[in-house]
Amino acid sequence: MTSTPQRGVLALAVPALVVLAAEPLYLLVDTAVVGHLGTVALGGLAVGGGLLAWAAALLNFLAYGTTARAARRAGAGDRAGAVAEGVQASWLALALGVAVVLLFQLLAGPLTRLLAGSDGPVAEAGETWLRIASFGAPLLLLSLAGNGWLRGVQELHKPVRYVLAGSLVSLVLCPLLVHPVGLGLPGSAVANLSGQTVSAVLFVRALRREEAPLQPRPAAIRAQLGIGRDLLLRAAVLQVSFLVAAGVVAREGAAQLAAHQIALQLFFFLALVLDAYAIAAQTLVGHALGAAQPDEARATARRVTLWGLATGVVVALALVVLRDVLPPLFTGDPAVLEQAALVWWFLALMQPLAGVVFALDGVLMGAGDVGYLRTLTIGSALVGFVPLSLLSHPMGWGLAGVWTGLDLFIGLRLAGVLARVAGRRWLSAGVGA
Secondary structure, rough: OOOOHHHHHHHHHHHHHHHHHHHHHHEEEEEEHHHHHOHHHOOOOOOOOHHHHHHHHHOOOHHHHHHHHHHHHOOOOOOHHHHHHHHHHHHHHHHHHHHHHHHHHHHHHHHHHHHHOOOHHHHHHHHHHHHHHHHHHHHHHHHHHHHHHHHHHHOHHHHHHHHHHHHHHHHHHHHHHHHOOOOHHHHHHHHHHHHHHHHHHHHHHHHHHHHOOOOOOOHHHHHHHHHHHHHHHHHHHHHHHHHHHHHHHHHHOHHHHHHHHHHHHHHHHHHHHHHHHHHHHHHHHHHHHHOOHHHHHHHHHHHHHHHHHHHHHHHHHHHHHHHOOOOOHOOOOHHHHHHHHHHHHHHHHHHHHHHHHHHHHHHHOOOOHHHHHHHHHHHHHHHHHHHHHHHHHOOOOHHHHHHHHHHHHHHHHHHHHHHHHOOHHHHHHOOOO
16 A cells, blocks of 8 residues: 555656656756856846746746645546646736737836836846847747646646757757857847747647637636635745845856856756645545545645655755866856855755755645745845845845845745644645636
8 A cells, every 4th residue: 555655746747747848948048048148148148037937926826726625526526527627727828928028028127127126238238138028928938837637637648748858959049049049148148938838738728639628717717716816826926036135146246146157057946946845635535535535635645755755865965076077067257156056055045944845735735735835935025035135235144144044045945834734724725626
């Protein structure tokens, strides 16, 4: 009996890992390619890319909320209902994506100047990148919705193919457009947009092949926004916290901002790698509770906790071993490398903690306990991450202060999710699918 949950977790986590790692892996390559254009270009990517990533992460409930709702329906034997969740999530993704495009086209200049801390070459480079790349927002959100319903019905191999196809296009185009073609930083944005187009088309095609009714249903969309509300607020505070940190670091200097960009992209990449267990947990817990099997849900929670912890330890050790190898892949600037060496230990230290946090986040999302996750994340950000980030510049702590705040943020969330899963209230939180 104990081997079945383990196989279930790994069967879902491995393809989820590929999907989750594809985008940040592309961003790491993008960072390395742009980094060789110079510090200004890398800072511009940090500013423009940070704003677009903020919007995508803010609306990530299109994937996570849809997975929870679709998994509940699929666990109860209602595949048609699970696919219907994907249809309505796709309409919602289109509407929100258009809103994001309009927002960034109207406010790209003020937003990049605000994040960069002044009107200068870094802000100008970030604005140029953002105006081009933001046209991919509807495409990106369509892919999130597609990932959500396919995870819910436990078809994770299709997202692997779709995401890899788009990422491959971006990976090929990025170095070609930036350097040989000579577009520079705008070439990075064009490559990003091209890859998102390919992935979105494939996800929409998969939805149409299910032969489900495709008309929008306002009542269903409003119901999706119900679970999305808590996830949206949670993501908003989380992303504002990262924007605050980036704004503080930008005022420290270009070298600090470039090093922060390198470390932060690695953090996001590793977070999504560890989040593969969260995807598996979300799907399995949703199915178990949809089938009225709470003991199976608790067994899944125990299993993903162990896998998350073990993987986090391995990742931390790898970061320590490669601390003199990885940073030079992104830049040759001695000042940037010096700052990157400073934050490297903070990045490595948090990995075992993050492995457990992200796995149990998935457990609670699968159970529909998003209200608790919202409160925990906001509280941890306001107590740990944001205050230390804001104090770092006036107190002279620099990058060390900002990343201490990030480590504390992860530690506070760890204590909260462990306490919640140890009880039973999360099992009856409900999703309302």
